[in-house]
Amino acid sequence: MGHSMSNSVALKTLVENWLTDVQRRGADLYAENRANGVLYLSFQGKDHLRFSLKIDFDVQEITVQINSPGWNSVKREAFLLNAESLRLLAKKICPVREGQAVVSVYLLARLAILCHAYQRLLGDYDREHHISTSTNIVLEIESELRQCLTPEEQQRTDNPFLQTPRRNSAF
16 A cells, blocks of 8 residues: 555655646646546646646546537547556647747746845845845746746755855853
């Protein structure tokens, strides 16, 4: 039972990371619902195709229904729930064409770190000179960047050198 539970957690993490990737590629998630070990998602991908997904964690299966404004029928497909199937499905939902770019995770993470460092630098400057500068726009940018990162990627951007230092009351 412990193996099944850890496998379920691993699959849920895999799907959450995949969901972040699909949104990062440009798909619009317009519905998400969870019930009894099943995740239902609805996307509008590129070319106005609509994808309805049923991800069953117990059966470890993905059922996809694809609708297009120009089609008179609905296309249905089923896949095993694994990393390769999710990767192929992401490409189908949001193919990246020539002339278009997907922002790399590395660049997003670096930008998030830079925003945090700039915010910290301004905060230190303000304290030293007893002034108040607004860093709200930097906070907003950092927040938007972090939404494009998976939880694991966000954790890797949490640089301990950029954390606000704890002031020792003895000083």
